[in-house]
Amino acid sequence: MQTQHTSMDETPMFCFQCQEAAKGTGCTIKGVCGKTHDVANLQDLLLYSLKGIAWLAEHSVSPLPEPLEKEVALFITDALFTTITNANFDRDFFFHHIRLALELRDRIDETYSLATQQDVTLPHAATWSAQTDAELEQIAMTVGVRRTTNEDIRSLRELIMYGLKGMAAYTYHAEHLHYSSTEVDRFMRRALAATLDDTLSVSDLLALAMEAGKYGVDAMAMLDQANTSTYGHPEMTKVNIGVGQRPGILISGHDLHDMEQLLKQTEGTGVDVYTHSEMLPAHYYPAFRKYTHFVGNYGNAWWKQTSEFQSFNGPILMTTNCIVPPKDSYVDRLYTTGNTGYAGVKHIPAGSNGQPKDFSALIEQAKQCPPPTELEQGEIIGGFAHHTVLGLADQIAEAVQNGAIKRFFVMAGCDGRMKSRSYYTRFAEELPQDTVILTAGCAKYKYNKLPLGDIGGIPRVLDAGQCNDSYSLVVIAMKLQEMFGLENINELPISYNIAWYEQKAVIVLLSLLYLGVKNIHLGPTLPAFLSPNVVNVLVENFGIAGITSVEEDMHLLMEV
DSSP states (O other), X not given: OOOOOOOOOSSSOOBOOSTTOGGGTOBSSBOTTSOBHHHHHHHHHHHHHHHHHHHHHHHOSSOOOHHHHHHHHHHHHHHHHHTSTTSBOOHHHHHHHHHHHHHHHHHHHHHHHXXXXXXXXXXXXXXXXXXXXXXXXXXXXXXXXXXSOSHHHHHHHHHHHHHHHHHHHHHHHHHTTTOOOHHHHHHHHHHHHHTTOTTOOHHHHHHHHHHHHHHHHHHHHHHHHHHHHHHOOOOOEEEEOSOOSSXXXXXXXXXXXXXXXXHHHHTTTTOEEEEOGGGGGGGGSHHHHTOTTEXXXXXXXGGGHHHHHHHHOSOEEEOSSOOOOOOTTTGGGEEEETTOBOTTSEEEOOOGGGOOOOOHHHHHHHHTSOOOOOOOOSEEEEOOOHHHHHHTHHHHHHHHHTTSOOEXXXXXXOOOSOGGGHXXXXXXXXXXXXXXXXXXXXXXXXXXXXXXXXXXXXXSEEEOOSGGGTHHHHHHHHHHHHHTTOSSGGGSSEEEEEEOXXXXXXXXXXXXXXXXXXXXXXXXXXXXXXXXXHHHHHHHHHOOBOOOOHHHHHHHHHHO
8 A cells, every 4th residue: 555645844854763862752953863854864765765675576476586686685784774873974875875776676666567467556665756866855855754644653663664774784794794594684675565554553563573573583693603603702801991002993883894804904014903882892702812913992882982082093993883973183084884974084995896895094094193092901801692601501500509699680782972871880880799790782881891890700790792792692591591491581580671772772672572571671761762552562561661760670670
């Protein structure tokens, strides 16, 4: 059924996909992230174009030719990833990708038209066209979130869309290591098409959101296999947080494949490599620790980059989402690559014909820069992905059985700028000494440098890695369930107090719900895109809750 085409011109933009949505409802003039209204609208149009592509592919009576199907899968994955919060702010990039989407849609339309004989009304997403950039911008203002007027349907469509964005991020990284899943690709396409279907009810969309959780687990498992097969299983590692005397390159984002290429190209150059934010867990992989010039981690979570990039002194490479609008003091040292971009910032393209990316510009610039200014000294410990933790299974089981460990707290997810996020630092500090924190993602920067000690040699903060490594926490929970002979995962002494920021956290949440995990606390605020009725459904069916005070939540979660 064709969706009615209406104009939504009340405000220059509308975006509520991340935790920092303005006033807890949505950004309407400029994104809190720094995204301008024109870029926000172009992102909406790119997503709308993907839905049209997916609809045509799904409704053709004969399958797409295999090369075209793969091209569609790769384009959908890449394009979804570009619209994640803090990934790409470059309007020219989106003009280009929207035109690529239209070209791809036209080729799919040829297959659809030849294969489909019955008279079908195509949705506007599959038929719209524009000749100029100005026309693209006009259409872009009409196809955003508020095009769906029913609040609950809109809420669930966006829940699905943001889950797909997170799924695409994991799939993107796996594909760059030559791992893929036709089943995951086809689900993303089917779910995109479903968001154009006005016949789907609230219950239909809830079911689709739970199905997204199933494929989210599959996508995370695929990425885990890709990373560990390529770079080895993460190992318990102490990471230096000081600096050396040589010039350096700082790598941020999430892309381990970029990490590998950069380390190879900087070897023997006299330039050291440091990680920042979500690249910290690269130190846990055996394949990277062999490089003697891979010297440590610099700084903290993504939102502190405007001060930390300035003091680093050398070039910075942003590999994926988590870039913020740069300051003049370091913009000439900032580089983007992959799906990340910012107008005026130098971009490192993919190598041609499968060749590595060329990072020589960063290396040459680094040689002319002073060493990093030291921010801190010491070490932090990590590398507790599922392989390492399962190696400690007997030790952990004994600690649980003799009462040394009373409860585990999953405090995974994202960090962010809001002062209210200090809640997570205080929560970690106030946890009883017989508890252990399981974490993944940049949320760990709220407590991974606290002196929380250990329990019989088991650190009280077990860092599994990036948000991309959240699958490890699932594997650990299921292994504990098996070890203790429990029928229900919710019988485990595990409480979930998760911080969220962007769309990878959404697919992690849907995956946990699919696995039957209940009583998850989510903060610092509940998602703005969840309508009151949808929140009520999640509360009634899964026990989803927000956070309150450290004291109240501590009491409640210790008793779950």
